Amino acid sequence: MDQNDRLLSHQVEVVEEIAKRTGRIKVLTGRIGKLPPMVDITINSYGWVQGKNIRNIFKLLISFFQQIRHSNISVVFSHMTLNQSIILLPLTKLFRIKHFV
Secondary structure: OOOOOOOOHHHHHHHHHHHHHHHHHHEEEOOOOOOOOOEEEEEOOOOOOOOOHHHHHHHHHHHHHHHHOOOOOOOEEEOHHHHHHHHHHHHHHHHHOEEEE
């Protein structure tokens, strides 16, 4: 997430709008850039690196397991992340977490 990203800067607004409707949320993103101060929003990065596909998958899985282990997560919402959504789909099914893509 980065409010200065030319393509994905709207993600900041999407997260803020979701937080207004749901309360406290956690965001798992590939990269954290410039962000405004946010209330009730925790942002974690799994450190996505272009061209390091296997590493990125493992980092995503590790970060996801850390999030579900330390938090009571009831819903996963994926925005513009089809590959990551497909990777996480079996886990959200296994742990009975609603997953919206």
